[in-house]
Amino acid sequence: MTVTIKDVAKKANVAPSTVSRVIADNPSISEKTKRRVRKVMSELGYHPNLNARNLANQTTKTLGLVMPSSASKAFQNPFFPEVIRGISSFAHMEGYALYMSTGETEEEIFNGVVKMVQGRQIGGIVLLYSRENDRIIQYLHNQNFPFVLIGKPYDRKDEITYVDNDNYTAAREVAEYLISLGHKQIAFIGGGSDLLVTRERLAGMSDALKLADIVLPKEYILHFDFSRESGQQAVEELMGLKQPPTAIMATDDLIGLGVLSALSKKGFVVPKDVSIVSFNNALLSEIASPPLSTVDVNIYQLGYEAAKALVDKVENAESTAKCIIIPHKLLKRQTCDHYA
Structure with a gap:
């Protein structure tokens, strides 16, 4: 089996990038480290290639x-x-x-x-x-x-x-806030389910609801891209349910603004009829009507x-x-x- 830079790095207990720089005799690496890495290279029979040398010599700004x-x-x-x-x-x-x-x-x-x-x-x-x-x-x-x-x-x-x-904790705090206001029908509108930020926020919200003995129905969990149109589409689905939510957590301000707009067009009053919290604290969230409650993620x-x-x-x-x-x-x- 071919020996790789990763194999050398693992045995020498250094980063792969350090191995690359040892190959190039980079002066930023101590002589002690160079000796250790070269010894491992010899033991494993590793022969450096041109790509590794080129990477080590990378100087572009x-x-x-x-x-x-x-x-x-x-x-x-x-x-x-x-x-x-x-x-x-x-x-x-x-x-x-x-x-x-x-x-x-x-x-x-x-x-x-x-x-x-x-x-x-x-x-x-x-x-x-x-x-x-x-x-x-x-x-x-x-x-x-x-x-x-x-x-x-x-x-x-x-x-x-x-x-x-800490997206898990942030979403959990949002859910706990909505629960403290008396909400039990809380929906989640997130980005793609392959995005880690979506998963973490859904997990935080789910755990908060579970601790409060509140059920999160499958139909309350929606995944869209981050856009106003997604928020509007989500409202069509959620408010058409037999038991629509009284509160919505949107994982992006653009989605939240779309939700706000769509609810208004349907005759719902925010926050009297439906409460909304989103994420990011984009400038648009502050100047919305009414101003959007949101998580400032800096x-x-x-x-x-x-x-x-x-x-x-x-x-x-x-x-x-x-x-x-x-x-x-x-x-x-x-x-x-x-x-x-």
């Missing part, structure tokens, strides 16, 4: 950004411009430029990332999402290429650096810390995987009320 979908679609959601503002702020301070992936389909986006990596156009990548069985995450990990996730990884949590909120800080962690990985060969949790806060505005 450009960071790549990868969106969860086409840029034209993603930028309709205020989350992404704000998180990129945070990334850009730290990158600019450290003298890095940004390079954004383009593509209208998942295949085009993946091919764009491969081109960025193999063409040595960038020194590292920030992925603005985390989903199950993602080809890009798997590719970057297998290539030992520096990257950071915004969102918890589905697996390899000890090997991948990521920046996230979007800018998510981006800033992601860029900071990535630059550390690019410039510091000894950098290890880390988890950075950004605090959240439930903002109780005017879309929630006691259920009579």
Whole structure:
């Protein structure tokens, strides 16, 4: 069986990127570490390849950004411009430029990332999402290429650096707040079920309801993309049920705003008839009518810390995987009320 950089790294108890830099005789690696790694390479019969050497010599001052979908679609959601503002702020301070992936389909986006990596156009990548069985995450990990996730990884949590909120706790707090207002029919509108943020928030809400002996019917759980149209479609489904919900948790402000608009068009009064809480605290949530109760996830800080962690990985060969949790806060505005 072929010996890989990962095999050497595991036995030498160092990161794969450290092995790559030892191969290139990078001066940032101590002589003690170099001797240990080279000894393991000899013991295992590992022979370095050109790709590893090229990666070790990477010096570009450009960071790549990868969106969860086409840029034209993603930028309709205020989350992404704000998180990129945070990334850009730290990158600019450290003298890095940004390079954004383009593509209208998942295949085009993946091919764009491969081109960025193999063409040595960038020194590292920030992925603005985390989903199950993602080809890009798997590719970057297998290539030992520096990257950071915004969102918890589905697996390899000890090997991948990521920046996230405590989404489970945040959703649990929202559910407990709605329960305290007397609500027992609480619906959940989330993003795709393959997204880790959706799973964590649904788990937090489900556990809060379970502790309060409140049932969460299957028809109260809906998955859409993050858009106003999704919120409007969700209202059509939920309010058409024999027993519609009295409160709704939407995992994104755009969905929440769509819910608010659709309820109003149907003659429901928020929060008198239905209470709503969403996530992100985008500017639009504050100026909505009525102002939307939401969880502030500190979007800018998510981006800033992601860029900071990535630059550390690019410039510091000894950098290890880390988890950075950004605090959240439930903002109780005017879309929630006691259920009579």
